[in-house]
Amino acid sequence: MPADRIAAVRARVGARGFSAHVSAAVERQLQRGLLEELLVENERQAGPIPRETHDRAARAFRAAEAPADHETGSPAVESGSAVEEDAWRDRRAG
Template sequence: MNADEQDFGLGDGPAVKVSVSMRAGTVRRLRERLGKREFSAYVDAAVERQLERDLLEEALLVNEAIAGPVSPEVEEEIAVMFRDFMTSPELREES
């Protein structure tokens, strides 16, 4: 582990230059959408979000192992709440 990478939590610390291979079409679309200056910030934010989701998934799996699976009824209730939230007028006003 590089000294620049240690002692920092997710999303913290100085920027560290890394080399990453990506598909050419993805890179082209990102550059068209963002321009060169925003490319790194966009990729950094996307990776941070994915790491957060991975950690959440791991926590949910641990919880399920301890407490048992979520019932289909609760899953459906959560899905309805999420859909309602995503289509709420308040959310659209912020966009």
């Protein structure tokens, strides 16, 4: 891992929390990989998700994130943005 990332993690969680933080990040990445595999397999078996369904789900996720962003004071994530959706579709097609 690059030294600047190690320093950033330690600055955020402290030296004692480093291992737990990295372990949790690895777990999330593994889960994302498994989810992506399941989505690909589902699409292979059932065909692509209809555009209308995809758009409805993207709107629902944005709506669900908005209250959480407001509570934490963090800026809204561009989840469901055209750029993000295109990148997701490109990964799935590739």
